[in-house]
Amino acid sequence: MKIYTYEYDMSFSPSMPIVDIRVINIEQPPMSVALTAMIDSGADGTMVPLFQLRAIQARRSGQIIMRTVTGIRSLVDIYTVALQIGPHTFPHVRVAADRQNDMIVLGRDVLNHLIVTLNGLASATEIQE
Secondary structure, X not given: OOEEEEEOEOOOOXXXXXXXEEEEOOOOOOOEEEEEEEEOOOOOOOEEEHHHXXXXXXXEEEEEEEEOOOOOEEEEXXXXXXXXXXXXXXXXXXXXXXXXOOXXXXXXXXXXXXXXXXXXXXXXXXXXX
């Protein structure tokens, strides 16, 4: 069994678990972008910066009301894309468009399909094949 390892981002305090990810336009698979995603096991879903979704010409598939950790509700656009993490490809993931941040938040909608180890002592994220 192969394990893919990603070093924590030390520019945050405390350091943050991250993983390399590819966001793919499902209608035009060559249209994709490689990004770094913050692992957030407390997030229900995955959020991708709107400007990155526009860069790959992803199509909006709807809207939902999203509630932040502080309880504030807001209407957000939803896009359906494919996500690739190491050897794993998720062909139809509904992601929320994030208008404010420039990093992907990888939530439980994807994480629950992987074996992910947050090895804090080694400052590394490990994903099993």
